[in-house]
Amino acid sequence: MSSLGGQPIFILKEGSQRTRGRDAQGANISAAKAVASAVRTTLGPKGMDKMLVDTIGDVVITNDGVTILKEMDIEHPAAKMMVEIAKTQDDEVGDGTTTAVVVAGELLKRAEDLLEQDVHPTVIAHGYRMAADKAQEILKDIAIDVKPTEVEMLRKIADTAMTGKGAEAAKEKLTDLVVKAITMVADADGTVDTDFVKVEKKVGGSIEASEIIEGMIVDKERVHPAMPRKVENARILLLNAAVEFKKTEVDAEISITSPDQLQMFLDEEERMIRGIVDKVVASNANVLFCQKGIDDIAQHYLAKAGIFAVRRVKKSDMEKLARATGASVVSSIDAIAPEELGKAGVVEEKKVSGEEMIFVTECENPKAVSIIIRGGTEHVVDELDRAIEDALRVVSVAVEDKKFVAGGGAPEIELSLRLRDYAASVGGRAQLAIEAFANALEIIPRTLAENAGLDPIDMLVALRAAHEKGGKNARFMGLNVFEGKADDMLKAGVVEPLRVKTQAVASAAEAAVMILRIDDVIAASKMGGGGGPSPEEMAAMGGMGGMGGMPGMM
The missing domain is CATH 1.10.560.10 (GroEL-like equatorial domain)
Known part of the structure; x- marks a missing residue:
């Protein structure tokens, strides 16, 4: 507020407050x-x-x-x-x-x-x-x-970051997991992307039951019960395309006037899906991770072919799977080829705390790894997760900067x-x-x-x-x-x-x-x-x- 000749002039809106000096x-x-x-x-x-x-x-x-x-x-x-x-x-x-x-x-x-x-x-x-x-x-x-090879010093850095964060009971175990994870995902030029260390939280069991998986954990289950639970010498196909019949891009109507035509339409749909599955089988893949949907009919054919399939996998998990197994993410059904596949020793569905999870392990040179955190209650697991995230970040920073105090x-x-x-x-x-x-x-x-x-x-x-x-x-x-x-x-x-x-x-x-x-x-x-x-x-x-x-x- 200002004043001119005794007349107040309001500059700010009524109700505004001003504090100065x-x-x-x-x-x-x-x-x-x-x-x-x-x-x-x-x-x-x-x-x-x-x-x-x-x-x-x-x-x-x-x-x-x-x-x-x-x-x-x-x-x-x-x-x-x-x-x-x-x-x-x-x-x-x-x-x-x-x-x-x-x-x-x-x-x-x-x-x-x-x-x-x-x-x-x-x-x-x-x-x-x-x-x-x-x-x-x-x-x-x-x-x-500090050199990235000085594991003992990196463990001390992780230990310091976790101190006082509720991880005291199993600090040694957890620092081991953290340092191992970072040294595995570190690139040759010394850069570390902690996004490639996936941390999965599961309530149940003790903190000591936490473990590192030299590969990937996907919080999903196979799409069909007739599929194998465990696949050894896995040849993995990562697909970013739906294993379903194609829908038209524009609104279109198909006019069917007789039951014969309807049967032909359904048969053609099934033939299209069969064609997609045949291409997957022809690539010699025995594990399929699909970012999009897998049709019910396709699930049946994939199960008959003995292929372990998972649908609607998150994009971030697909990227980590690609890094861990050496596979390429294929975006088109027609681009499926044997050279696009990745490898893993074992792909297995296991129950963890009453939930099915898929473990992709025994990868040759896993550049993406997973850590499972276990704990008695949700609050314990959440605090452990925060402690491990902190430790992962500080160890990666130490590896990148090569200096500590x-x-x-x-x-x-x-x-x-x-x-x-x-x-x-x-x-x-x-x-x-x-x-x-x-x-x-x-x-x-x-x-x-x-x-x-x-x-x-x-x-x-x-x-x-x-x-x-x-x-x-x-x-x-x-x-x-x-x-x-x-x-x-x-x-x-x-x-x-x-x-x-x-x-x-x-x-x-x-x-x-x-x-x-x-x-x-x-x-x-x-x-x-x-x-x-x-x-x-x-x-x-x-x-x-x-x-x-x-x-x-x-």
Whole structure:
């Protein structure tokens, strides 16, 4: 609203709300900090889980940062930006989502102190950017090389990603599965596409019953009971065309005036389908995976020919089958030829937890594999699935980048010390922001200590002393939460891919800078004239506009 000669002029629609200056910054920072504090207790091997109940009563129990933030019904615009950090971290690396959010929250908290000392937001933003760039350099400097053949180190990386994610009981078994799967699907040039590792969840049995299949599992059953349940020395045809009679492309009517004509029409339909089946049989295939439908008559003829057939297989499964068996996906019935077929030692239909599944195993060089996860309840299996997905992603990132750093807060302490030295060399007001950035990074070891029930100040002092002492292994000194002391994380096997840290620091800094630079929040009125709570009210509520059905979570 403005005024001209005492007459008010309304610029914004009625019901719109505007918050400016320090109020806007305060509200946004409070909301972002509230999101960070919501996931903070889940960090580390001693982190706790969250139970999330949605509006229809579905329950998710997890300590995976990105899952918590996705499930929470967050409304505040600044809080949504924190959720974006977690999503980006998850897409890029698969792990470290909680770290990224917690660091971003702490950066904003430190910035708030500087704002109160009348340091301008743009000065803080500039200092944070300089610190983030320097942090990337330092991280690359303290990283260690790892070869894709160093299976033991890859297992430790998978182990660290799974720690505290409900997979403790069978961690060794699961890390074996993950590393084996990634090394099998890795291409010669070192790239890894985790999409070629199919993870199937089945409730029932124990976690120990989880296994890797060197080939593919398809969650389907054969189309006809007369077909063989097991085919050895399988010659596999992958067909992306319907084994049915062709329908006309345009609307057409066939006029039949006598029973003879009807019988001829039906006979011709059957002859067409017989012709398709004959082409499949002629190719010498004994297993057929069809992406589209298989007609009832075709099922009968295929069963008579002793061919194991599956219909309506998902496109993603067809691609994985092609990679695992060496077959080509044929898109036309006329293109079926023996050279298009793939091979597998055994194709078998088995019952898993009361459901039929098809196992394609003993492939010569499977470039697509499957992992079956078993567990006592649905919630256990879902959390195991999230842990395995994280582990698969971090191992693939380590194989691609060939670099890793120690875990347990060691890189953050090293960054913090080196950034303080850097701040002294920069001088000026930016020095304050770089020092704030350095202090903010210590939130990770501090949180690890708090979540493990240790004294955070004692632990921080011990860690700083261990790093300042210098020496070859000083940069690997992190927090051993089980024994409550500073320890060599490399020896303890607590290691993470370099990209987990570089991405977390970069995302956290970018989000903090973006939120800091906002000095005016103009919120349109809600549909239906509800008006909705103001940004200040939202901040007062903990920044969680509407956390559907989760009272008292903060």
